[in-house]
Amino acid sequence: MIHKYRKTALIEAEQFDGTKEMKDKYQIVDKAELTSAYYQGGSRYFLPTKEGDMKIDEGDYIATGVDGEHWCIAKDIFERTYERVN
Template identity: 50%
Template sequence: MLKEYRKTATIKAEQFTEEPEQVFKYGMFPSVDNRANEFQYFLPTKEGDMGINSGDWIATGEKGEHWAIKDDIFKQTYELVEEEE
């Protein structure tokens, strides 16, 4: 029988802006795409290097692991947890 499931894990995330501080913080490295004459960034993850574009989200899991999420998928999947005062 098909059942519905929802994600219950809480993550921390920030949107990638290509700022040098972010690139350094996550140990990213750029590669030049000669066809488009622009940089392509790669985020090191447990599964290997993952391509990331400006506007994508960098997610950080409970164990400190990182992965990239496309903006539209992030917005469909996650909602902001409001902090209690």
């Protein structure tokens, strides 16, 4: 039988804005800085995670889990799934 489950752990999250400070903080790879072969429309930013590099776009959220791990959540999914806790 299928059951429904709710996440119980809180996460911390920050919206990615493409600044050098955020790229440095999360060790985000910016392909536009690595090669002149970068082209418009291609994936530009990559966030290193436990599972490998994840594509991240400006406006997406970087979540930090209970063990300090990071992952990317698309803006529209984040805003439908999470609510801010003060």
